[in-house]
Amino acid sequence: MSAENGMSRRVLLAKIGLFVNGVIGVALGVPIIGYLLSPVIREKKAGYDSWLSLGELTKFPVGETRLATYRNPVVTSWDGQTGDIACWVRNIDGQSFQVFAINCAHLGCPVRWFAQSSLFLCPCHGGAYYQDGSRASGPPERGLFQYQYKIEDGKLCIKAGEMPTPGQPVAKNAGGKPTCA
Amino acid sequence: MRLIEQVGAWFEMRLGLGKPIRESATHPVPRNTASWFYVFGSAALTVFILQIVTGILLALIYVPSAGEAWNSLQTLNHTIALGWFIRALHGWGSSFMVAIVLIHMVQVFLFGAYKFPRELTWIVGVFLLLVTLGMAFTGQVLRFDQDAYWGLGIGASITSRIPVIGPWAVKLMLGGPIIAGATLSRFFALHVFVVPGLLIAFVGVHLLMVLKLGINEWPMPGRVVHRATYLEEYHELTHKDGVAFVPYAVWKDIVFSAFILLAIAFCSVYFGPFGPGGQPDPTIIQTAPRPDFFFLWLYALLSFLPPSAETPILLIAPAIGIVVLLALPFVAGEGEKSWRRRPIAVLTILLVAVALGTLTHLGGGAPWSPVMDAWSSLPIPSQYLVGRSALERRGALVFQVKQCHNCHSLGEQGGKRGPALDRVALRLNEDQLIRQVIQGGGNMPAYGKNLSPAETTALVAFLKTLHPVQQAPAHDASRAVALGAGEATPRP
Numbered sequence: 281m282s283a284e285n286g287m288s289r290r291v292l293l294a295k296i297g298l299f300v301n302g303v304i305g306v307a308l309g310v311p312i313i314g315y316l317l318s319p320v321i322r323e324k325k326a327g328y329d330s331w332l333s334l335g336e337l338t339k340f341p342v343g344e345t346r347l348a349t350y351r352n353p354v355v356t357s358w359d360g361q362t363g364d365i366a367c368w369v370r371n372i373d374g375q376s377f378q379v380f381a382i383n384c385a386h387l388g389c390p391v392r393w394f395a396q397s398s399l400f401l402c403p404c405h406g407g408a409y410y411q412d413g414s415r416a417s418g419p420p421e422r423g424l425f426q427y428q429y430k431i432e433d434g435k436l437c438i439k440a441g442e443m444p445t446p447g448q449p450v451a452k453n454a455g456g457k458p459t460c461a
Numbered sequence: 462m463r464l465i466e467q468v469g470a471w472f473e474m475r476l477g478l479g480k481p482i483r484e485s486a487t488h489p490v491p492r493n494t495a496s497w498f499y500v501f502g503s504a505a506l507t508v509f510i511l512q513i514v515t516g517i518l519l520a521l522i523y524v525p526s527a528g529e530a531w532n533s534l535q536t537l538n539h540t541i542a543l544g545w546f547i548r549a550l551h552g553w554g555s556s557f558m559v560a561i562v563l564i565h566m567v568q569v570f571l572f573g574a575y576k577f578p579r580e581l582t583w584i585v586g587v588f589l590l591l592v593t594l595g596m597a598f599t600g601q602v603l604r605f606d607q608d609a610y611w612g613l614g615i616g617a618s619i620t621s622r623i624p625v626i627g628p629w630a631v632k633l634m635l636g637g638p639i640i641a642g643a644t645l646s647r648f649f650a651l652h653v654f655v656v657p658g659l660l661i662a663f664v665g666v667h668l669l670m671v672l673k674l675g676i677n678e679w680p681m682p683g684r685v686v687h688r689a690t691y692l693e694e695y696h697e698l699t700h701k702d703g704v705a706f707v708p709y710a711v712w713k714d715i716v717f718s719a720f721i722l723l724a725i726a727f728c729s730v731y732f733g734p735f736g737p738g739g740q741p742d743p744t745i746i747q748t749a750p751r752p753d754f755f756f757l758w759l760y761a762l763l764s765f766l767p768p769s770a771e772t773p774i775l776l777i778a779p780a781i782g783i784v785v786l787l788a789l790p791f792v793a794g795e796g797e798k799s800w801r802r803r804p805i806a807v808l809t810i811l812l813v814a815v816a817l818g819t820l821t822h823l824g825g826g827a828p829w830s831p832v833m834d835a836w837s838s839l840p841i842p843s844q845y846l847v848g849r850s851a852l853e854r855r856g857a858l859v860f861q862v863k864q865c866h867n868c869h870s871l872g873e874q875g876g877k878r879g880p881a882l883d884r885v886a887l888r889l890n891e892d893q894l895i896r897q898v899i900q901g902g903g904n905m906p907a908y909g910k911n912l913s914p915a916e917t918t919a920l921v922a923f924l925k926t927l928h929p930v931q932q933a934p935a936h937d938a939s940r941a942v943a944l945g946a947g948e949a950t951p952r953p
Contacts, residue, residue: 319632319643328638349744352639353822359641360528361742362610373475382746386764388614390746392833397863398911403749404615405764406720406829406878408906421768442638443614447621448628 310339328354329441331460334351334379337434340371345393345411348379367427368393368400370411377436380413381425381444388445391424398425425449434458484600485672486711489703491695495710496571500717501565502671506664507718508558511725512596515551516653524605525649527642527741530605534737545748549729550624552604555597557725559755562593573798574677576686580790585663587786594755599652601753605645606737611750613762622772640743654774662919675699676706680798686865715911749830757824758817764829806888828877835866835875849926856923859916863908879905886927886934893935894921 299375314321322328334348348369353402355363368391370378380388389404399416400409407418414423425444437460444450473479479905509669522541524533537544542610566586569575575583598616602609611634619628632833636643678698704710739748752760766774832839841857849857889897898917901907912920928934 290671317633319635319637320629322636323632347744347746352641354638356642358526358528360526361740361744362527362639362641362644364742364744365639366744366746383614386618388618389611389750390743390748391888392746394836394864394867396836396911397865397908399864399906401831401833401864401867403830403833404760405612406831408831410906410910417901417904419764419766419768419771421771439858442616443631443640444632445618445621445628447623447631 283341284434288361308436323442329439331430331439332441333432333460334367334369334436334438337371337436340377340436342371342374345370345395347393348436350438350440365440366390367440368424368437377429377431377440378413378425379429379436383425383444384420385415385422385424385446385449386418386420388443416450421446422449430460435460442444466702470535479836486707487705488672488675489699490706490710491678491698492702492704492709494676495704496679496938497713497717498568499676499710500714501561501568503714504718504721505558505561505565506668508554508721508725509664511722512551512554512558513657515547515554516657518547525603525645527605527645530603530645531737531740534604534606538737545734546729548734549732550725551600551727552603552735553728553732555600556754557721559593561721562590564851566590567814569677571750571800571803571806571810572677573680573686573803575793576796576798577688577691577790577792577794578685579670579674579677582667582674583790585667585670587662587783589667590665591783592656593623595656596652596660597753597755599656601756602645602648604651604735605741606753607741607745607748608736608750610640610741610743610747611759612752613644615750615752619775623776639790666745666886677798680800682797682801684799684800685795685797687878724784747833749833751827752824754821758820760827761820761824764827777866826877830876831867831878832876833867836864837860839866839874841866845871845927850922852919852922853926854923856919856921859912859920860923863916863920864913865920868905882924882927884928884932886925886930887932888935889924890937891921891925892937894924908919940948 299447305402316422332350333355334350339348340346346369347366349364349366352359352363352365366382367389368380368382370380371413372378382392384402384404384407385403386405386407387400391400391402391409393400398411400413402408402418402420405419407420408416409420409424410416412423413426415421427438427440428450429439519537522533522537522544525529534548537548539545569583569586577604602613617631617635617640621631623630632638634644634647635641636647664702675695678695684694735753751757763771797803841861846854846857864874865882868876870877870881871883873881885894895917897903897905898912898920899907900910908917925934
């Protein structure tokens with residue numbers, strides 16, 4: 281056996297070794313990519329939103345806009361207070377409602393309701409909205425984000441679970457129970 | 462002494478590091494680079510080491526859990542001995558590091574250090590700037606308070622505007638549908654493992670190239686860089702008129718680093734640690750989120766961009782900026798190094814500095830943000846109420862109750878979102894005032910639906926009194942004619 285042949289056999293063995301490592305790497309790597317993308321994959325499968333209750337209708341007097349809070353449907357035990365989300369509920373006439381996300385449509389800061397002037401004002405860049413959520417002035421390009429709502433057993437229910445952003449004002453897929461009771 | 466020498470020799474025989482370290486330390490550098498202008502890179506490295514040490518100390522106590530992080534920061538501040546000081550050192554260290562990295566960058570840019578053969582050193586330096594800013598942002602998130610929470614919301618809102626993949630990118634960034642436990646965990650992993658790993662690797666490559674290619678010589682007007690001749694000229698410079706880096710140049714680095722460490726320690730003792738602010742509870746909405754110092758300019762920019770241009774500028778401008786920085790050594794790899802012969806370079810630095818400085822200054826005051834409690838906490842100055850009629854005072858009350866004060870200032874107090882109203886009666890006559898209040902416009906909401914006719918009348922009566930005593934208020938000269946009173950009376 282020539283030295284050259286001996287070298288090439290070792291090179292071949294090294295290449296086979298590298299190939300086996302490569303196969304193992306891919307076999308491990310692909311599921312790990314899935315692990316990294318799990319926040320997106322989960323949304324595509326089940327969705328993050330579900331119907332949840334904001335409480336009795338009596339909490340929301342006719343003609344007024346009140347702050348309501350709910351526990352996000354998708355939470356872990358270590359989320360602490362961050363799992364509690366606020367929203368604004370406007371009772372228009374006792375029958376029809378509007379439920380606005382707390383997040384300004386500009387950059388997501390928490391808007392505040394001023395009942396005396398019937399305006400929502402944002403503390404960050406001064407976005408302002410009228411009582412029906414439509415844009416009044418400032419940098420936002422649109423009105424406030426709104427949740428779907430329905431009334432069940434005298435309770436106000438909204439479909440929520442995901443932070444609304446300018447790129448995705450409402451969640452695409454709904455999961456969870458079809459009811460909030 | 463002999464024992465130390467023997468132990469040293471024992472290690473040297475096995476490690477063999479002595480010679481390369483001695484060679485690196487005493488390598489010749491051009492004589493005039495032993496200058497106070499050449500100390501910023503080493504100072505940045507010193508502060509980085511301080512950040513590593515204080516960061517590890519903080520990690521001994523800090524809990525990267527959305528439910529507990531804020532409490533663990535309080536424990537650090539108030540219960541653990543010197544915990545507040547370690548937090549302060551880390552916080553002030555980050556501000557100093559961003560500042561020194563920027564100064565270092567300006568210095569090497571003005572000294573033409575990015576030209577042949579140090580193009581790659583510059584490019585790695587650009588990445589170092591980016592990861593330093595990445596450390597600053599992720600670190601601000603770990604101080605998990607209200608500002609961190611809503612800052613993440615701003616980050617998510619910007620990310621969501623990326624075409625097509627925006628919503629997915631938001632979920633990847635937050636680790637789920639909302640800002641919560643998974644979000645803090647991944648920012649902890651980024652701030653403690655991923656970004657520092659990159660930073661250490663980039664610093665290593667950056668330093669290696671400084672040693673291999675030699676420090677940039679002091680630029681002389683007229684000494685032009687040519688690829689063909691530069692290496693030879695530099696070799697001549699270092700060997701004919703060079704000095705050993707240790708100790709001729711290094712003492713200035715050491716003294717300046719010590720000065721910076723002292724300054725950080727002084728700020729830490731005098732000003733204390735940064736926050737944490739209010740609890741990261743999204744149901745507490747009485748908050749006005751502000752970013753840390755080094756992102757105030759961006760905060761300001763976001764309020765001034767016209768809505769339609771905001772998304773494209775936010776997404777494209779940073780990419781263009783980075784490409785320009787990366788392309789710089791390839792576009793201008795040869796030629797004059799001296800700032801005396803590079804007026805455009807100097808003007809660029811001045812322009813960027815003035816722009817960033819102005820935006821940062823504005824970001825500190827945030828005149829575009831309404832003062833959310835002005836209507837209930839800031840009174841109308843008494844000189845605007847003395848001697849006024851009942852109707853006018855009633856209007857002043859409407860001004861407060863309808864939150865006008867949140868956006869409009871009187872006597873320097875109140876919001877600056879809209880124009881100050883101390884002299885508004887000089888600018889607008891009665892009809893114009895009514896129209897502006899009812900219909901809004903010019904970035905003001907319309908109040909037509911929220912004011913009764915009586916309230917509007919009172920409010921406008923009050924606004925009509927807002928003018929200096931010596932100057933007559935604006936009035937409609939044609940009004941008298943239109944109302945059939947004959948010729949208009951001349952203004953007094």
